Amino acid sequence: MQPFATLTGIAVPLLRDDVNTDQITPINRDIDPDYAALLFANVRKLPDGSDDPAFPLNQPQFRKPGILVTGRNFGCGSSREGAVWAMLAAGIRCIVARSFADIYRENCLQNGLLPVELQPADAAAFEARVVAADGTAPFTVDLQAQTISGPGGDDLTFEIPAADRTRLIEGLDDIGLTLKHAEEIAAWERRTAAELPWLQSTRDSRC
Numbered sequence: 001m002q003p004f005a006t007l008t009g010i011a012v013p014l015l016r017d018d019v020n021t022d023q024i025t026p027i028n029r030d031i032d033p034d035y036a037a038l039l040f041a042n043v044r045k046l047p048d049g050s051d052d053p054a055f056p057l058n059q060p061q062f063r064k065p066g067i068l069v070t071g072r073n074f075g076c077g078s079s080r081e082g083a084v085w086a087m088l089a090a091g092i093r094c095i096v097a098r099s100f101a102d103i104y105r106e107n108c109l110q111n112g113l114l115p116v117e118l119q120p121a122d123a124a125a126f127e128a129r130v131v132a133a134d135g136t137a138p139f140t141v142d143l144q145a146q147t148i149s150g151p152g153g154d155d156l157t158f159e160i161p162a163a164d165r166t167r168l169i170e171g172l173d174d175i176g177l178t179l180k181h182a183e184e185i186a187a188w189e190r191r192t193a194a195e196l197p198w199l200q201s202t203r204d205s206r207c
Helices: 082-089 102-110 120-133 162-170 175-177 183-194 199-200
Strands: 006-014 064-070 094-097 114-117 139-142 145-150
Touching: 006 094, 064 120, 082 102, 094 120, 094 175, 102 114, 102 162, 183 199
Parallel strands: 006 064, 064 094, 094 114
Antiparallel strands: 006 139, 139 145
């Protein structure tokens, strides 16, 4: 996956709680779907099928977002990984929320999308700054320094577990993290083969 170090982009305010994965990306059975088009595909439409001008991502200043700013329990519902792929396809590489559903947060980490959870006071202040900026100036998220900077106030700091920070900076999913220990794994295999040779020749009793 693509490493994450810093991101400078327009922050989009979607200040709603309990946004679920079906709202983020509705079920689609196409073999090769257009994930960017699927992002909030149903939520951003009016009953007649036209774009809802009040939905933030339909507004001209937010057409090329980099950061999504949202509320509590973001990504609840199913474990649909497409709800992360759609964000990335639309250019969003960081979501700043008051809290995340656990599975959605893990899917973000597996795909190089930075989930930032702010404390209530910082979240309220940052949301106000994003609304005031209204897409006219970008914000910068620095994962190395664990800060968010931009118009309307001082830098904000955020916490992220060291292991999650490392995997994003180095661009590693679970397989990549495992392969960092490839030599230790190979050494264990060699040692086991020497010390317990009967395990190497044991045949499946069903054969």
